[in-house]
Amino acid sequence: MIRELVEHSSLLLLKGATSDLSASSITVGAIKPAIIFIDAGLIEKNKATLVSMSRSSAIIFVSSKVEEAYDAFEAFAFDYLLLPLTQERFEKSINKFVNFSQFQKRAGRITESFFIRADAKGQKELLVKCNEICYIEAFKNYVILHMTDGRELPCHNTMKEVEDSLLSSHFIRVHKSFMINYEKVTAIEGNTIFLNGNDKNKILVGSTYRKAFFDFKSQKLIKKQKNYFQSLDYSTLVSLLVFYTGLLNDFDFKDFWSVLF
Numbered sequence: 001m002i003r004e005l006v007e008h009s010s011l012l013l014l015k016g017a018t019s020d021l022s023a024s025s026i027t028v029g030a031i032k033p034a035i036i037f038i039d040a041g042l043i044e045k046n047k048a049t050l051v052s053m054s055r056s057s058a059i060i061f062v063s064s065k066v067e068e069a070y071d072a073f074e075a076f077a078f079d080y081l082l083l084p085l086t087q088e089r090f091e092k093s094i095n096k097f098v099n100f101s102q103f104q105k106r107a108g109r110i111t112e113s114f115f116i117r118a119d120a121k122g123q124k125e126l127l128v129k130c131n132e133i134c135y136i137e138a139f140k141n142y143v144i145l146h147m148t149d150g151r152e153l154p155c156h157n158t159m160k161e162v163e164d165s166l167l168s169s170h171f172i173r174v175h176k177s178f179m180i181n182y183e184k185v186t187a188i189e190g191n192t193i194f195l196n197g198n199d200k201n202k203i204l205v206g207s208t209y210r211k212a213f214f215d216f217k218s219q220k221l222i223k224k225q226k227n228y229f230q231s232l233d234y235s236t237l238v239s240l241l242v243f244y245t246g247l248l249n250d251f252d253f254k255d256f257w258s259v260l261f
Contacts, residue, residue, distance in 0.1 A: 116155040175206035
């Protein structure tokens, strides 16, 4: 089931599958996959291995038992998927990982300015300030930097090279061909982003990047007050329910009422 969900995801690439966690731990350590899906029933006998794996990979536990959730998060779980698993819940978990990864990258490296090759031979280099970029567009085998003053600067690098190098709190990929400066967003209407107060600077959010972008955007949205439990992530709510259920099982209500009254 997990294999099928992974293979149908445009964001994931399956690197392997095994039924013996301890025997394959060395291989997993060498590959260092971004995400590892693990049966929660393996936690008890493999805690040391799981702790080691969690240092380089996000571990998502899968189980048919709600009561295993507490042990899963004690074992550094990134998320907890309860069977029967739906496509919607699976995608929510993956998008949660994507958002977390983007946040880590932005927090790790902040770029204020950089040099670009302004010609194919690399003889001329220009210094570009990030706060002067409106958006970046992929064009054949190079990219075009659309500046806030209307200039269009060709950069003889691929979009992937620019994205990997230009990790900052300002930029986010929203389309296969576009990366925007989030600080230049002036309006969002449906799936269309308007930049720099100019209706000509509008970018359509691509389907692959839509979920991650709107989750990122929602973090900056002023929200209405709502019930606390409605605001909890599903996995966090499960952990709280398991924890407080354990407390209630050990609680002596007779003593409680005698003290209260």
